Amino acid sequence: xxxxxxxxxxxxxxxxxxxxxxxxxxxxxxxxxxxxxxxxxxxxxxxxxxxxxxxxxxxxxxxxxxxxxxxxxxxxxxxxxxxxxxxxxxxxxxxxxxxxxxxxxxxxxxxxxxxxxxxxxxxxxxxxxxxxxxxxxxxxxxxxxxxxxxxxxxxxxxxxxxxxxxxxxxxxxxxxxxxxxxxxxxxxxxxxxxxxxxxxxxxxxxxxxxxxxxxxxxxxxxxxxxxxxxxxxxxxxxxxxxxxxxxxxxxxxxxxxxxxxxxxxxxxxxxxxxxxxxxxxxxxxxxxxxxxxxxxxxxxxxxxxxxxxxxxxxxxxxxxxxxxxxxxxxxxxxxxxxxxxxxxxxxxxxxxxxxxxxxxxxxxxxxxxxxxxxxxxxxxxxxxxxxxxxxxxxxxxxxxxxxxxxxxxxxxxxxxxxxxxxxxxxxxxxxxxxxxxxxxxxxxxxxxxxxxxxxxxxxxxxxxxxxxxxxxxxxxxxxxxxxxxxxxxxxxxxxxxxxxxxxxxxxxxxxxxxxxxxxxxxxxxxxxxxxxxxxxxxxxxxxxxxxxxxxxxxxxxxxxxxxxxxxxxxxxxxxxxxxxxxxxxxxxxxxxxxxxxxxxxxxxxxxxxxxxxxxxxxxxxxxxxxxxxxxxxxxxxxxxxxxxxxxxxxxxxxxxxxxxxxxxxxxxxxxxxxxxxxxxxxxxxxxxxxxxxxxxxxxxxxxxxxxxxxxxxxxxxxxxxxxxxxxxxxxxxxxxxxxxxxxxxxxxxxxxxxxxxxxxxxxxxxxxxxxxxxxxxxxxxxxxxxxxxxxxxxxxxxxxxxxxxxxxxxxxxxxxxxxxx
Ligand SMILES: NC(=O)C1=CN([C@@H]2O[C@H](COP(=O)(O)OP(=O)(O)OC[C@H]3O[C@@H](n4cnc5c(N)ncnc54)[C@H](OP(=O)(O)O)[C@@H]3O)[C@@H](O)[C@H]2O)C=CC1
Ligand SMILES: N[C@@H](CC=O)C(=O)O
Numbered sequence: 001x002x003x004x005x006x007x008x009x010x011x012x013x014x015x016x017x018x019x020x021x022x023x024x025x026x027x028x029x030x031x032x033x034x035x036x037x038x039x040x041x042x043x044x045x046x047x048x049x050x051x052x053x054x055x056x057x058x059x060x061x062x063x064x065x066x067x068x069x070x071x072x073x074x075x076x077x078x079x080x081x082x083x084x085x086x087x088x089x090x091x092x093x094x095x096x097x098x099x100x101x102x103x104x105x106x107x108x109x110x111x112x113x114x115x116x117x118x119x120x121x122x123x124x125x126x127x128x129x130x131x132x133x134x135x136x137x138x139x140x141x142x143x144x145x146x147x148x149x150x151x152x153x154x155x156x157x158x159x160x161x162x163x164x165x166x167x168x169x170x171x172x173x174x175x176x177x178x179x180x181x182x183x184x185x186x187x188x189x190x191x192x193x194x195x196x197x198x199x200x201x202x203x204x205x206x207x208x209x210x211x212x213x214x215x216x217x218x219x220x221x222x223x224x225x226x227x228x229x230x231x232x233x234x235x236x237x238x239x240x241x242x243x244x245x246x247x248x249x250x251x252x253x254x255x256x257x258x259x260x261x262x263x264x265x266x267x268x269x270x271x272x273x274x275x276x277x278x279x280x281x282x283x284x285x286x287x288x289x290x291x292x293x294x295x296x297x298x299x300x301x302x303x304x305x306x307x308x309x310x311x312x313x314x315x316x317x318x319x320x321x322x323x324x325x326x327x328x329x330x331x332x333x334x335x336x337x338x339x340x341x342x343x344x345x346x347x348x349x350x351x352x353x354x355x356x357x358x359x360x361x362x363x364x365x366x367x368x369x370x371x372x373x374x375x376x377x378x379x380x381x382x383x384x385x386x387x388x389x390x391x392x393x394x395x396x397x398x399x400x401x402x403x404x405x406x407x408x409x410x411x412x413x414x415x416x417x418x419x420x421x422x423x424x425x426x427x428x429x430x431x432x433x434x435x436x437x438x439x440x441x442x443x444x445x446x447x448x449x450x451x452x453x454x455x456x457x458x459x460x461x462x463x464x465x466x467x468x469x470x471x472x473x474x475x476x477x478x479x480x481x482x483x484x485x486x487x488x489x490x491x492x493x494x495x496x497x498x499x500x501x502x503x504x505x506x507x508x509x510x511x512x513x514x515x516x517x518x519x520x521x522x523x524x525x526x527x528x529x530x531x532x533x534x535x536x537x538x539x540x541x542x543x544x545x546x547x548x549x550x551x552x553x554x555x556x557x558x559x560x561x562x563x564x565x566x567x568x569x570x571x572x573x574x575x576x577x578x579x580x581x582x583x584x585x586x587x588x589x590x591x592x593x594x595x596x597x598x599x600x601x602x603x604x605x606x607x608x609x610x611x612x613x614x615x616x617x618x619x620x621x622x623x624x625x626x627x628x629x630x631x632x633x634x635x636x637x638x639x640x641x642x643x644x645x646x647x648x649x650x651x652x653x654x655x656x657x658x659x660x661x662x663x664x665x666x667x668x669x670x671x672x673x674x675x676x677x678x679x680x681x682x683x684x685x686x687x688x689x690x691x692x693x694x695x696x697x698x699x700x701x702x703x704x705x706x707x708x709x710x711x712x713x714x715x716x717x718x719x720x721x722x723x724x725x726x727x728x729x730x731x732x733x734x735x736x737x738x739x740x741x742x743x744x745x746x747x748x749x750x751x752x753x754x755x756x757x758x759x760x761x762x763x764x765x766x767x768x769x770x771x772x773x774x775x776x777x778x779x780x781x782x783x784x785x786x787x788x789x790x791x792x793x794x795x796x797x798x799x800x801x802x803x804x805x806x807x808x809x810x811x812x813x814x815x816x817x818x819x820x821x
Contacts, residue, residue: 643801
């Protein structure tokens with residue numbers, strides 16, 4: 001056997017220097033399976049994909065049109081049985097000729113003539129089968145590979161028809177195989193490399209198309225690469241060309257997290273390692289064959305598995321070191337298995353008995369000290385294993401069989417060494433009361449298998465998949481509002497370690513559009529994607545995305561100033577969606593609306609996170625609620641509740657116009673989107689109402705006496721007209737400031753509340769040593785006098801506005817809800 005060159009870049013791989021000399025631009029290899037080329041529409045999708053790749057250097061490997069290889073093998077078998085099927089040959093010719101006319105009318109006649117010629121040769125080969133040596137099997141490779149040649153010629157002609165420069169090459173002149181080997185080991189890497197390097201030096205920087213599956217044996221005869229052979233051809237070319245990537249196009253969206261026939265919500269695993277993909281393939285999942293992955297893993301060529309039916313989806317990426325979410329990449333289930341426990345003999349004896357019987361254990365645990373071996377095999381293999389044991393284990397072996405079992409496997413590197421992930425698996429089964437009859441860690445630690453009773457298998461698979469692959473996002477979040485606060489929140493989400501695994505952003509919305517992605521939106525791409533992909537669906541679509549998610553906790557975060565959004569909070573709460581809000585309208589306007597929020601929480605058993613609505617997240621509401629909960633009562637509340645007004649009055653000394661400071665406050669993100677909400681006192685009044693109601697003082701909006709800073713005639717003006725007359729505000733503030741200064745005082749915007757519900761907000765002239773006068777920046781001050789904090793009040797102070805602090809309050813509320821639900 002020829003040595004396989006392991007190092008893709010080392011001295012052992014000299015052809016790579018040749019490839020490197022051929023230009024900076026590296027090849028991208030694409031493989032299109034028969035399912036992509038099933039009909040005219042399939043070909044057109046493939047053409048669209050390849051056209052979008054130009055001008056990148058593309059090497060394309062194609063399978064035969066769906067069903068054609070099977071049809072050719074069928075013709076071969078019938079020929080062996082002495083039933084030559086000329087009609088079957090004609091059918092294949094006419095199928096391909098029809099495609100040629102539809103895809104490449106300019107070259108259709110030439111193509112059709114070629115198919116006809118090949119058809120004649122095929123008929124001739126079939127006629128030789130019965131009399132040929134080795135029962136005709138010497139001819140099967142020539143017969144079975146015809147379909148790949150035909151589809152590669154069709155594709156090249158169709159590309160040219162669309163004006164894309166393309167050229168077909170004969171894979172039999174490039175890939176050399178050892179007749180004695182199978183799979184990746186069959187490829188004679190060194191010789192093939194030399195052939196590819198020499199040929200590729202002559203290729204134009206365009207699109208090259210090669211038939212998959214076919215190769216040449218050392219004796220010069222036609223060879224094929226076996227089942228999944230086209231995938232292996234593509235992997236070989238990707239490695240030999242030192243490709244930038246290999247994209248394997250299929251009719252599925254990537255590597256799925258479970259068998260979609262069993263798990264409706266199976267999702268595409270975004271990333272996985274070569275080893276994990278091999279593990280999945282070995283467990284019988286419909287991914288790439290391990291033979292395909294091995295050469296790529298050695299050369300570290302990333303593999304993308306994508307669907308030609310939906311080329312917008314990124315599919316799965318198979319790489320050396322993957323990242324990404326989920327406690328497991330995928331969960332597999334092998335049903336109809338039996339366990340066998342062998343005691344009293346060396347494990348090696350048991351394993352060699354199985355090997356002789358041709359039985360491959362699906363999982364095993366060996367304990368040398370106790371001379372015991374527990375293993376799992378398929379029920380079908382038992383009939384071979386039992387006699388093998390009887391004949392070779394000797395009289396002291398105790399063998400116990402248990403039938404009717406299923407092997408459930410969680411695939412992810414390091415799974416068996418990660419207590420948190422294992423606990424999630426065991427808890428999912430414990431919640432279902434499914435006993436674990438055995439657990440097996442694979443020797444390379446790419447996953448963990450548990451043995452369970454067969455009748456629990458499907459329910460267990462569902463529960464484990466939900467917990468490990470999909471539902472690991474304990475928390476699904478929708479962010480509504482991507483402005484100052486929402487934007488900061490998305491940045492903080494991006495940096496949070498829970499994002500991805502435990503927390504999935506499933507929707508983002510602003511006033512114009514909504515972006516939904518059940519697989520999870522990467523927060524730092526959210527606004528860009530919202531702009532490009534968002535649809536004008538309204539906030540309801542974001543709520544629906546949450547409701548569709550199978551996360552345990554679903555939270556809508558409102559980072560808008562919108563009445564229309566706040567109006568729906570109670571309804572969403574009642575429907576089981578937790579709400580976290582920076583928007584003060586739902587709790588800070590009418591008492592009826594505040595009550596609706598409370599009943600929404602009761603009806604939906606949900607929580608309302610409102611820390612951001614007062615003090616931009618300072619622990620005011622929380623403290624008040626704790627005091628109330630412990631039987632303390634609020635007697636009086638006083639302070640500065642507005643960050644922007646605090647900043648304005650802390651900075652104002654008459655040297656700069658008030659409006660100039662207002663512009664700075666806006667710039668710093670302290671004001672409301674319309675700063676009149678601050679200047680009017682309305683924002684402070686809302687905070688006072690929220691606090692009063694949290695303290696059990698049920699007052700109405702109209703109970704708050706509000707003195708604003710905006711002259712009455714400016715309140716209803718459009719924003720630009722208001723700003724055009726901002727000097728009127730300047731004049732009023734200058735006057736009030738001068739009056740206060742004449743008394744040796746300063747102006748501060750102060751809120752007060754007493755236990756009878758007397759509430760007012762407005763500017764006050766206070767002494768310079770008053771606690772409200774000694775604040776700086778955008779600090780807030782909350783002075784709480786309670787039954788127990790009576791002699792000396794409880795004081796909470798700190799930054800009371802700004803995007804970062806507000807966003808952190810939103811995030812902290814969401815995470816707290818997730819941990820307390
Ligand atoms: N700034 C601060 O320090 C604090 C702010 N808050 C509160 O945070 C909230 C957001 O403020 P801020 O980020 O400054 O505001 P911005 O104006 O910067 O952003 C508001 C966002 O809400 C979106 N929006 C507006 N109306 C709707 C709607 N009907 N449906 C969906 N989305 C909508 C806007 O969409 P579009 O992009 O399309 O315009 C925008 O993305 C406000 O309620 C504010 O009171 C609370 C505490 C502190
Ligand atoms: N505009 C508000 C921001 C926080 O709620 C303020 O100035 O306090």
